[in-house]
Amino acid sequence: MDFLIHVDQSSGVALHRQIYEAFRGAILSGRLRSGEKLPSTRALSKSLGIARATVTMSFDSLLSEGYIEAAVGAGTFVSRSLPEDLMRPAMETGDSGSLSDPVLKAATPKVKARSRGRKRKDGTESIVSTGEPSAVQGYRLSWYATALRSREWLSFSPDEPNVQLSFGRPAMAEFPMRVWNGLLLHHARKRNLALLDSPANAAGFRPLREELAAYLSRVRAVSCQPEQVIIVNGSQQGIDLVTRVLIDRGDDVCIEDPGYIGAQKAFEAQGANILPIPVDKNGIVVDKLKQHEREREGFSPQLVYVTPSHQSPTGVVLSVPRRLELISWAKRVGAYIVEDDYDSEYRYKGRPIPALAGLDHAGTVIYIGTLSKVLFPALRLGYLVVPLDLAEVFTRAKWLADRHSPLLEQQVLADFIRMGHMERHVRRMRNLYEQKRKLVIEALKTHFGGAATVLGDAAGINVVVRFPSELSDDEIVARAKTAGIGITSTSHCYLGESPRGEFQINYAHLKEDAIDSCIGTLSKIANASRI
């Protein structure tokens, strides 16, 4: 055997490990062939000048991992059970060990290209691995993944501007973080494993589900049992679970247009047949739903998705007559209403309107609650309230999705609500945000005069404003970015044609004294001419 082993006493790598690596590499690269005999541990230890026990240790590893095998009384051999096609190329080409990736090269000659086309008949996509140029093989992705890849995706700048108007962030600086962190540490110190493991707990930490049921009854006039509450990782997971439980490819789904992009993308990726329903100053236009009903025999969409408290993005509040009309329509056609009750906490004119889930008691409404806008987005906690007969299937879907949401935050949140911190915080923020909203509206009047139109009602944590400009939306966004302002046009929320010059201003987290100058800058940008 002319196989040389080098060991380097000064390399810092244990000697037995070096010997192991040397043999393993030689076997994988084909330099040592299947069935070839290895030197004895005695001979090797002598020739290398190291302890036999060290060599034995390496051989034990190689044995236990199947690279080599021992025949009683005959010695040690490279394992015969290693796949032959793995070894062949090295033997055929006489390659003596320069292969950087023997496994890959070995397998290449036998690779069959599975499908090189881009699109298959059923709409799924074949992809060509970009990993290695020599490995031309096709893998197919699911219809879902293909939909995700083929559609336009969201892109936001990763840079953080001085003033960020694009995202619905709460006023984090006002959050009672000391209280929260106190509870966090309290529960972190006594983490209790026994609270876990049971599939029944996929629906969430029971005391939190109880607190949320009581909270919803107090503030949203929703009467539900804790069994109907499913804790999820923010409203997006709520939307996702609803999508999976209710929608098959080709199913009719009605959504607001313009509407919330996170829901729209989820329904699209599931293959829903999206029916865009316009929104007016009273919210989703139920007459349009009725028109679909009249015009299509047996019309029976799986669901209608709405953001009634503060329509996303326009900011209108779904009026009570519309709410009742919507429920009545949904019952008639057998559609679920998916009520994304985003921004429900903040209404500055009158009390918050009771949720759809509070107006209906017949199991037509699936309620999605978010806490990201009330507490803080990084929390990743939200909840669903589902009709009782769907609680089990949603719990199973949640279990399969990720077992359960993180327990620690659920414990903290349960205490936070129980002790009254949540409602106290919401009350404080309602006053603060109302004040900030006024400043935004005033600044718009000051700088744009009558040119800027504020859409929507006095609610939520953002306003949508429309103003004329010679510049395109993209140009306005780009110039604002240069001026240190992050702003997003609502055009990506529209399914059909979108109006020009419509932007969302999220004000909850803005510093009061920054509002005026920020709007001033925007007005200068809007009034600039094209160059």
Place this chain on the structure above:
Amino acid sequence: MDFLIHVDQSSGVALHRQIYEAFRGAILSGRLRSGEKLPSTRALSKSLGIARATVTMSFDSLLSEGYIEAAVGAGTFVSRSLPEDLMRPAMETGDSGSLSDPVLKAATPKVKARSRGRKRKDGTESIVSTGEPSAVQGYRLSWYATALRSREWLSFSPDEPNVQLSFGRPAMAEFPMRVWNGLLLHHARKRNLALLDSPANAAGFRPLREELAAYLSRVRAVSCQPEQVIIVNGSQQGIDLVTRVLIDRGDDVCIEDPGYIGAQKAFEAQGANILPIPVDKNGIVVDKLKQHEREREGFSPQLVYVTPSHQSPTGVVLSVPRRLELISWAKRVGAYIVEDDYDSEYRYKGRPIPALAGLDHAGTVIYIGTLSKVLFPALRLGYLVVPLDLAEVFTRAKWLADRHSPLLEQQVLADFIRMGHMERHVRRMRNLYEQKRKLVIEALKTHFGGAATVLGDAAGINVVVRFPSELSDDEIVARAKTAGIGITSTSHCYLGESPRGEFQINYAHLKEDAIDSCIGTLSKIANASRI
């Protein structure tokens, strides 16, 4: 107007709220009809003996929510825009207000039963709402949800026994919780919102992705870029995302039999055509995969799912020759290998075998890493390592699933790894668990003699043991429960027929001095005769 309002000064409910509720209830129940005139605020305040401002406040709410409308100079009326069909039943039946749910009853006469059958042609399920007996309406769930409902589901006892052998829990008491909580509080105190919001961050906190890429290179011989690492909520979400990105209904999927139930259920619910592949002492039997390949023209499964480090549940380690064979086969047929590297940290004989993802460099392997067994299950953090050309689609799928995993724990974990705590902890636990494993094996010998067979290799945090008994598995489980021992048979892991008397013993979290007596109790149960 003969409509009476009762206000109760002592009820604790604000008077304006009481008036609001009374009118709202009357309108919704049909006692006040559309177009009907309301008393003036002056008249009402006089008749009730309360301040007019209070009445006005109630009317403002009713106005702003659309229940009533004002005609200049004519007075206030019940809104004419309320849906007529909502009002009608009360009028028709002459019901004077005893309706518990006016919306529901109002809508009922026009409800069309959509489908009352249980199963539709396409396999989806029609359900009948159990909410209200009067509302007979059918809603259809998705194929996915129907699959979730129709199949047998997991059921574990919610009671916590004295000794729990059923779940793969780590030795929580040994976890450096003070270090962890110190980092937790540190990051909690300086929560930074700017780290969020960007869809690019759906893949996770960048420094954590970097730490994990480096960690995998050190301990699993996997060389990958941080861009390939996607942070998920535990391995179950990893499995779920893989399912959605790769599997369409009817796709062939190969899994180990017996195998991991969390993966099996996910693939089933997605509608995969499951091909069970047997497992022997070297892991998944690749010859069986080759047999499928020979017997079916154009055989091209989407993926093969394996648990190579410590097969779930049998505990065997996939040998190196098998690994190479598997990679070679997967490349040939164009299937992804989904490597769930659960329990990879603990191997008590030799070093851990490098991951499949480390043996292959051509993008065939999707690696799923879990931290639940190393740190603690409530953490809900795991990760995927995907081929570079799939990173974007997995990131999008993650964004749609729940935006991103909770940030705070990601920050803590990144530090925990960077500071060396993770590997230090794993080293400590490896010694501890090896010791506990020995105690389990000894106890089995002592109490069962030669009757108990231990399956699998010296790795992981559980052993599977098979022993004869006159009792059925269910009887053994029930009697163990009575004796304060939670134990689960492996029968639910088998797709075909399962052997009798095969149980999983998770020992990592057991107290050393409890092991012997627990196994002793089990042997008494096993040796008891049926009564």
